[in-house]
Amino acid sequence: MMDRRAFIGTVAGTLLAAPLAAGAQQAKVARIGVLYPGGSAPLAPRMEAFRQGLRESGYVEGTNIAIEIRHADGKVDRLAKLAGDLVQREVSVIATSGDLATRVVQQATTTIPIVAFTDDLVGAGLVASHARPGGNTTGISILSPELNVKRLEALKEVFPGNSRLAVLWDPATGTAQLKAMEVAARSFAIQLRVLEVRGPNDLEGAFQTANKEHTGALNVLASPLLASYSQKIVDLAAKNHLPAIYQWREHAEAGGLMSYGPSLRETWRQTGLLVGKVLKGAKPADLPIQQPTKYELVINLKTAKALGLTIPPSLLQRADQVIE
Numbered sequence: 001m002m003d004r005r006a007f008i009g010t011v012a013g014t015l016l017a018a019p020l021a022a023g024a025q026q027a028k029v030a031r032i033g034v035l036y037p038g039g040s041a042p043l044a045p046r047m048e049a050f051r052q053g054l055r056e057s058g059y060v061e062g063t064n065i066a067i068e069i070r071h072a073d074g075k076v077d078r079l080a081k082l083a084g085d086l087v088q089r090e091v092s093v094i095a096t097s098g099d100l101a102t103r104v105v106q107q108a109t110t111t112i113p114i115v116a117f118t119d120d121l122v123g124a125g126l127v128a129s130h131a132r133p134g135g136n137t138t139g140i141s142i143l144s145p146e147l148n149v150k151r152l153e154a155l156k157e158v159f160p161g162n163s164r165l166a167v168l169w170d171p172a173t174g175t176a177q178l179k180a181m182e183v184a185a186r187s188f189a190i191q192l193r194v195l196e197v198r199g200p201n202d203l204e205g206a207f208q209t210a211n212k213e214h215t216g217a218l219n220v221l222a223s224p225l226l227a228s229y230s231q232k233i234v235d236l237a238a239k240n241h242l243p244a245i246y247q248w249r250e251h252a253e254a255g256g257l258m259s260y261g262p263s264l265r266e267t268w269r270q271t272g273l274l275v276g277k278v279l280k281g282a283k284p285a286d287l288p289i290q291q292p293t294k295y296e297l298v299i300n301l302k303t304a305k306a307l308g309l310t311i312p313p314s315l316l317q318r319a320d321q322v323i324e
Contacts, residue, residue, distance in 0.1 A: 208240075
């Protein structure tokens, strides 16, 4: 039979081991910061897909990771403070959306790994090269400048006689998309009317200007800010009878005329997978920049009918999804 002293020692050891084990378990929880410049926290399916990528990497929120989301409420001047907050909290990695948010975090830290989801990481000067990004940043480039040219081609196919096109642009995204559009527009003999949107209060006026100047169609450029107001933009386009093309299929599914771009769900999932690699010890400097492997053309025939438009059969045949 165990003597009294041995029994007391065993109990004491057990009591001491419990908090030590709890402390060890708590230490395994990694904090992931997410900095989003939109007018709200990332909308569906963004964070769902991001968490899926993390789960596939072995990281489950509430078990071995915690996710701290910071969004700028559409006010880009708040980004620096939000980035500083994440740095002060010593998160293990920061995921960013858009060129500006990424640059702000780079200015806030050179040591915390950054996984960015942007229009063009190399073109924006955020990393050294696709193969070897260098520094503390890696991520996904969705090639928005090139994709906007493709969207212009699709609009030209639907409106072969149209010579005026409105462009909804968030200045915080930089000028790369606009420059690519201007070059393509000249080749198609199309005049661009650039409509700046810095917040939701600018949207009504932008559409009024587009109508007043008789622009035939609208291209909504890539922007986390504009994406966060996507439903309002879709509704205003319908209200003003202005055919519009968007980047994400979700916008066409919500009532937009067309969309052309990568899968939003897949790119956010890819971002989660990259964060998982960093958490496992991979250095951003050595992780090549990824690009989407598939691009989707979605056409909403219900919206086309409401606008009195006929979509060319050649375009319908190329569509990955036709909403009827």
